Amino acid sequence: MNVQDILQQYQAGKRDFRYLKLQEIELMNVDLSEINFYDSDLRQSRLGKSNFTKANFCKTNLCESIFWGTNLTEVNLSYAYLIDADLSGAKLVNADLSHTNLLKASLCGVNLNGASLYCANLVETDFRPTSDQRTDLGKTNLFQAELCYSNLSQASLYKANLEQANLFRANLSMGIGGHYIHTDLREANLFRANLSYADLTGALLMNADLTSADLTGTILTQANLKGAIMPDGKIHD
Numbered sequence: 001m002n003v004q005d006i007l008q009q010y011q012a013g014k015r016d017f018r019y020l021k022l023q024e025i026e027l028m029n030v031d032l033s034e035i036n037f038y039d040s041d042l043r044q045s046r047l048g049k050s051n052f053t054k055a056n057f058c059k060t061n062l063c064e065s066i067f068w069g070t071n072l073t074e075v076n077l078s079y080a081y082l083i084d085a086d087l088s089g090a091k092l093v094n095a096d097l098s099h100t101n102l103l104k105a106s107l108c109g110v111n112l113n114g115a116s117l118y119c120a121n122l123v124e125t126d127f128r129p130t131s132d133q134r135t136d137l138g139k140t141n142l143f144q145a146e147l148c149y150s151n152l153s154q155a156s157l158y159k160a161n162l163e164q165a166n167l168f169r170a171n172l173s174m175g176i177g178g179h180y181i182h183t184d185l186r187e188a189n190l191f192r193a194n195l196s197y198a199d200l201t202g203a204l205l206m207n208a209d210l211t212s213a214d215l216t217g218t219i220l221t222q223a224n225l226k227g228a229i230m231p232d233g234k235i236h237d
Helices: 003-011
Strands: none
Touching: none
């Protein structure tokens, strides 16, 4: 099967394309909403500017693939492999990325509002803003996510669930070089999170829950902690 076969069969009403092995394919600027690529091998593919709303990529290998500006609303990417993938500017609202491997992936300027990244591997992942859009992780479920060495500078994590997340040496500082956008962690759940040696310079942590969090070596210069619950259970003035 090739790309033309997929497009023709999709137009004819087929949605089930499980177990495909089609590396380095190009599916750009197409509408493939609700397509099922379960457990397929689509490594190094170009899937930018397309509509994959409610598509199923569960267990799919998408390493080094490109999703620039792609609509991935409510997609199932659980247990998928997205190592070194580029999802810059993609829309992942309410997407399921639980247990997904996003090692060293680029998620710059993505909209992950309401998405689940439960137990996802986000080590060295880049969440920095693009020139016209900050990364939105508001109300995202990042329970037990691996975020060590990740770059979350200037991201919005408003009301995000980061309970027991590993943020060792993560960058959550405000922007530099004249772009002073503060990383937004207001009302975030950081219960028992590992923030050791993380950089939260200028971060907004108002009313965040840091109960039992590890703040060993954490940089909190100019961070706003008003109303936050600190590791010892006391509320910050």
